[in-house]
Amino acid sequence: MSQRVKKKKPSLSRVLIYSFLTLASLLSLFPFYWMFVMATRPSAAYNSIPPTITPGGMLVENFKKVLEQINFFQSMWNTVIVCATVTIVVLLISSLAGFAFAKFKFPAKNALFVAILLTMVIPPQLGLIPQYYLISKAGLLDTLSGVMVLFFLNPLGIFLMRQYISESVPDELIEAAKLDGCSNFKIYRSIVLPIVLPAFATLGIIVFTAVWGEFLWQFTVLRDPEVYTIQVALASLNNTFKVDFGMLLSGVFWATVPLVIIFLFFNKLFISSITDGAVK
């Protein structure tokens, strides 16, 4: 039945569907391509009508101009350090707390869990000024630690980990380990951690990309170009009155390429991390 229906279907609607999806794909990809084109062209190419849409030969020259403006590699490295540290710390905090909420009984457990979820409602800008002063009083302005400490808070991580651990770590396994005399921390380390590794991949991607792209806090804490993360460094490229577009987009291009490569390799993981994070 359904096969007959399929065969009868007019091909026009299929053509329309494919055209619509192809157009959507092209529009999604075009800014990436355009960024590459501009990164390879002199700024003057910008004045031509119709606009240039083929790559030129200034890929290296433009990037050299970027290096004159910002400390590109240092900034990338700073971002990697911040993202990696925050991701590891968040994974540990979330899995420990998730384990506690999923498997232990203690007074006020549910109230505390709800409290953690409620902290998600506080907009990050509300505490911005005192946070800035706290960081500056602690001598952490213009340091990467000052950036990181705020990102260690990740209620969503605890929520996801609790879900995952209560679903996938069997109570019997924990009971058995306890009878064998395992301490709770040993259970966490040798039973819970191996089981939650797949969930670590999901949560890790969520945290890493969120911290990579965050701007307001990094922009507030980091004023010294020496410690700029890549986002702040890139934003500073656009802060002069007359901007060299080729140079500007060269910086954006080289800062985006690593992420695009990682994404293309792990695209399924990236995409499922969104649904795991949002739908659960």
Place this chain on the structure above:
Amino acid sequence: MPSTKVNLNKEKNVPNKRYFSEEKKDMISGYMYIAPFFIIFALVGLYPTIYSIFLAFQDWNGLSPMEFVGLENFRVVLMDDLFWKSVYNTIVIGLMGTAPQLVIGIILAFLLNLGFLKFKQFFRVTIFMPYITSMVAVALIFSVLFSNHESSMANYVLGLFGFDPVDWATSEWGTKIAISIMVFWRWVGYNTIIYLAGIQSISNDLYEAATIDGANKFQQLLYITMPLLKPFILLTVFFSTVGALQLFAEPTVFLGSSAFTRDEAMTVVMYLYRDAFRLQSFGTASATAVILLFIIIIAAAVNLLLTNRLGRKKRSAK
């Protein structure tokens, strides 16, 4: 003698004692394992939040001693035309940037789920890809695509359709439209993926039954997909609303050096940032933060109300 006594005791109490101590151990572990979050939260979350509310009632430039001024800061902010302009800008950009996403996102998700579709993974990956670029990167790319130059890509395309060039970086609607388009571009794939997950959770039997009853694809989208997708739609509406009210990076980076001196695209968070870190007026900035909290709470409450109503409808339908 004492040793046997201990032994006896132990034997007698083993189950009882062990049970009790296990329970206590679990309790201690439980609190210890959740402690890191609460300690960090108390320090960099709760304390600054409360302090912000306190600051909202003080006059303070960061250096001189604070002075209690009651509701003066709120009065100053609420009487400031620029504040209301920023609220207006935030709402307009928020609506233009997010509302079309929901419609296009649902259509894309529905199409991506069609059984006969080939290159599914390719379409999915490309449509999702904008999401992995950072907001700063998006804003910079779009600042070039949508520049004031007559030869900018956006103005060239407008020209093809016979329109005059637009001052994307300096005009009232040009800035708003350019920023809305970049918000749309970055997030539509993200929402599509969420809708797709929602659509995939809908049983295929329903579609098959509808096909047998002669419903076409559009009717199926309207009468099966849409109603069952409602929880997912509300979720994305909630995320989009809260996110849109906090818009900062895109306009700030897009406008570059004129970000805090022009008002065409100044959002509430930019207004707050400008008060605090450009004008050193921490009291009014904190008052703005508190007002923003109220705006977000109201928006969230409206969302929650919708969710509740939906839940009730479902239950009564059963």
